[in-house]
Amino acid sequence: xxxxxxxxxxxxxxxxxxxxxxxxxxxxxxxxxxxxxxxxxxxxxxxxxxxxxxxxxxxxxxxxxxxxxxxxxxxxxxxxxxxxxxxxxxxxxxxxxxxxxxxxxxxxxxxxxxxxxxxxxxxxxxxxxxxxxxxxxxxxxxxxxxxxxxxxxxxxxxxxxxxxxxxxxxxxxxxxxxxxxxxxxxxxxxxxxxxxxxxxxxxxxxxxxxxxxxxxxxxxxxxxxxxxxxxxxxxxxxxxxxxxxxxxxxxxxxxxxxxxxxxxxxxxxxxxxxxxxxxxxxxxxxxxxxxxxxxxxxxxxxxxxxxxxxxxxxxxxxxxxxxxxxxxxxxxxxxxxxxxxxxxxxxxxxxxxxxxxxx
Amino acid sequence: xxxxxxxxxxxxxxxxxxxxxxxxxxxxxxxxxxxxxxxxxxxxxxxxxxxxxxxxxxxxxxxxxxxxxxxxxxxxxxxxxxxxxxxxxxxxxxxxxxxxxxxxxxxxxxxxxxxxxxxxxxxxxxxxxxxxxxxxxxxxxxxxxxxxxxxxxxxxxxxxxxxxxxxxxxxxxxxxxxxxxxxxxxxxxxxxxxxxxxxxxxxxxxxxxxxxxxxxxxxxxxxxxxxxxxxxxxxxxxxxxxxxxxxxx
Ligand SMILES: Cc1ncc(C[n+]2csc(CCOP(=O)(O)OP(=O)(O)O)c2C)c(N)n1
Ligand code: SF4
Numbered sequence: 099x100x101x102x103x104x105x106x107x108x109x110x111x112x113x114x115x116x117x118x119x120x121x122x123x124x125x126x127x128x129x130x131x132x133x134x135x136x137x138x139x140x141x142x143x144x145x146x147x148x149x150x151x152x153x154x155x156x157x158x159x160x161x162x163x164x165x166x167x168x169x170x171x172x173x174x175x176x177x178x179x180x181x182x183x184x185x186x187x188x189x190x191x192x193x194x195x196x197x198x199x200x201x202x203x204x205x206x207x208x209x210x211x212x213x214x215x216x217x218x219x220x221x222x223x224x225x226x227x228x229x230x231x232x233x234x235x236x237x238x239x240x241x242x243x244x245x246x247x248x249x250x251x252x253x254x255x256x257x258x259x260x261x262x263x264x265x266x267x268x269x270x271x272x273x274x275x276x277x278x279x280x281x282x283x284x285x286x287x288x289x290x291x292x293x294x295x296x297x298x299x300x301x302x303x304x305x306x307x308x309x310x311x312x313x314x315x316x317x318x319x320x321x322x323x324x325x326x327x328x329x330x331x332x333x334x335x336x337x338x339x340x341x342x343x344x345x346x347x348x349x350x351x352x353x354x355x356x357x358x359x360x361x362x363x364x365x366x367x368x369x370x371x372x373x374x375x376x377x378x379x380x381x382x383x384x385x386x387x388x389x390x391x392x393x394x395x396x397x398x399x400x401x402x403x404x405x406x407x408x409x410x411x412x413x414x415x416x417x418x419x420x421x422x423x424x425x426x427x428x429x430x431x432x433x434x435x436x437x438x439x440x441x442x443x444x445x446x447x448x449x450x451x452x453x454x455x456x457x
Numbered sequence: 458x459x460x461x462x463x464x465x466x467x468x469x470x471x472x473x474x475x476x477x478x479x480x481x482x483x484x485x486x487x488x489x490x491x492x493x494x495x496x497x498x499x500x501x502x503x504x505x506x507x508x509x510x511x512x513x514x515x516x517x518x519x520x521x522x523x524x525x526x527x528x529x530x531x532x533x534x535x536x537x538x539x540x541x542x543x544x545x546x547x548x549x550x551x552x553x554x555x556x557x558x559x560x561x562x563x564x565x566x567x568x569x570x571x572x573x574x575x576x577x578x579x580x581x582x583x584x585x586x587x588x589x590x591x592x593x594x595x596x597x598x599x600x601x602x603x604x605x606x607x608x609x610x611x612x613x614x615x616x617x618x619x620x621x622x623x624x625x626x627x628x629x630x631x632x633x634x635x636x637x638x639x640x641x642x643x644x645x646x647x648x649x650x651x652x653x654x655x656x657x658x659x660x661x662x663x664x665x666x667x668x669x670x671x672x673x674x675x676x677x678x679x680x681x682x683x684x685x686x687x688x689x690x691x692x693x694x695x696x697x698x699x700x701x702x703x704x705x706x
Contacts, residue, residue: 121535121538121539123535147538147539149534149538149568151531151564152560152561152563152564153560155528155531155560155561156528156531156534156560156561156564157531159524159525159528159531159532159535159561160531160532160534160535160538161535162522162524162525162528162531162532162535163504163522163531163532163533163534163535163536163537163538163539164535164536164538164539165535166522166532166535166536167535167536167539167540167543168539169539169540171535171539185525185528186525186528189524189525193523300502300520300521300522300536300540300543301520301540301543302499302500302540302542302543303498303499303500303519303520304499306499310499310519310520311469311518311519311520311521312520312521313514313515313520313521313522313523314514314520314521314522314523315514315521315522315523316523317511317512317523
């Protein structure tokens with residue numbers, strides 16, 4: 099299949115449609131508005147539902163309703179809007195509903211600006227909403243990966259009946275790159291998808307069985323029952339942690355002197371710098387978490403190898419993922435951090451200079 | 458012996474959690490009967506609110522979703538859009554619908570979502586222990602309006618039915634009361650109409666049910682009905698505000 103040049107926001111929307119998403123609810127916000135505009139244009143053409151909701155709160159609750167009916171449903175927003183969705187995301191997790199939520203992050207806190215940033219890492223990976231729960235968090239670093247993650251996110255959401263966040267940023271949303279799409283789901287596959295959750299979701303009771311009483315619910319007033327429910331959620335999360343960890347290793351080997359850790363857009367810039375240094379004969383590697391939750395602690399720990407004298411973390415925030423790297427490194431070697439905030443993106447040259455100073 | 462009334466098949470066996478004399482149970486029964494009478498048990502789904510009726514999902518014997526406080530109309534929108542062949546209603550209190558969920562109800566009504574909304578107005582927050590609601594009457598004392606609701610300070614009660622009747626899209630809007638057997642019979646007609654229209658796919662239907670909260674009003678069940686009649690009905694006048702099926706625009 100040939101490649102097409104597309105903006106990240108549009109590519110992820112197109113990929114979601116091909117993955118069988120037929121319901122999409124959202125509220126406009128920069129820098130993700132192309133996504134909602136694409137859905138507005140395309141959903142009616144594929145017989146799907148698009149609603150521009152009155153707010154992000156309404157949008158995520160529409161998602162909750164549609165997910166509770168067992169359908170592939172998605173919403174998207176950017177940082178301030180994702181904050182508003184957090185109530186609904188907690189309810190989705192509590193009720194074990196599959197849904198995909200795209201965050202095209204921008205600078206914060208508050209209204210911030212509309213430039214790319216990675217300031218929502220804590221919110222995405224450590225909760226954001228109330229209560230003890232986890233979302234699966236996928237962090238793309240190219241438009242191709244952003245698009246691929248749409249279908250992966252739906253698969254994971256359905257498999258674990260859990261909300262999945264795609265944590266992108268304004269750079270990936272706005273930039274154009276060549277993308278190759280997976281073929282769209284066939285009519286038979288769509289029919290299968292439509293029925294896969296019928297054993298528990300809200301759906302017509304075809305055989306008129308009086309026992310058919312499906313509840314979509316996160317309320318457990320009895321503390322012992324709630325305790326059991328949360329423990330079951332965490333048993334599920336343990337399986338996700340075991341089976342769904344994703345990370346990329348770039349020139350990671352036993353002789354690395356420096357190991358970089360970065361995610362998303364930042365990792366892409368770091369990769370350029372690492373590549374240049376490799377070409378100059380310096381042995382330096384990069385680990386990029388692709389799932390930010392679950393987090394590849396063991397992989398990072400193992401990658402420290404024998405000769406690493408410095409771990410260097412780069413992010414477009416003040417060091418949110420740094421906390422996870424510290425857990426992974428467990429004091430084995432020193433860690434440095436450099437980040438930029440305000441929606442300002444660092445350049446490969448800046449990263450290279452930081453890294454050169456460590457040799 | 459002739460059986461005159463039984464528990465509708467659209468109820469589960471779970472006992473209600475309402476206080477003695479509370480009219481939530483009556484409102485539930487009207488809905489359960491309507492769903493049964495229209496033969497919708499296999500195609501009906503309800504959305505339970507946050508409030509005393511938070512456990513409604515346990516009481517109705519068909520598919521139910523529990524929504525976050527105030528968000529039921531958005532949840533119902535998602536459900537109805539995902540499964541157009543299902544019939545969907547929400548059940549909401551006045552705090553749920555007219556305070557935290559104001560945006561959701563106005564916009565669901567404005568889109569003309571094909572759902573039924575049953576709105577129980579008891580002029581107070583029941584579940585959380587008797588705080589002021591958007592529907593609390595002027596000078597009415599509650600735990601958060603201990604000196605009485607001062608309209609200069611906190612505004613007048615919101616008349617949800619009238620507010621929604623300013624919108625073009627809704628198909629049917631009626632306010633009824635549950636204060637006496639005769640009024641309950643009228644309320645039954647309204648609830649049935651909403652469910653019938655819902656079954657026929659006509660559009661957004663809304664029934665406001667004037668109810669009581671003996672517990673938080675601190676008035677016994679019988680007297681609380683008199684209190685509601687004297688104090689609530691003059692402000693929340695019963696009547697039909699919109700019925701496109703009957704030509705009431
Ligand atoms: C986000 C959020 N805010 C507040 C609450 C607490 N709360 C539970 S019920 C309720 C009031 C419900 O009152 P109403 O809708 O009038 O129903 P009633 O209890 O009178 O039947 C409130 C404020 C909550 N559960 N969630
Ligand atoms: S607190 Fe009031 S509204 Fe709630 S169940 Fe008791 S009487 Fe009914």
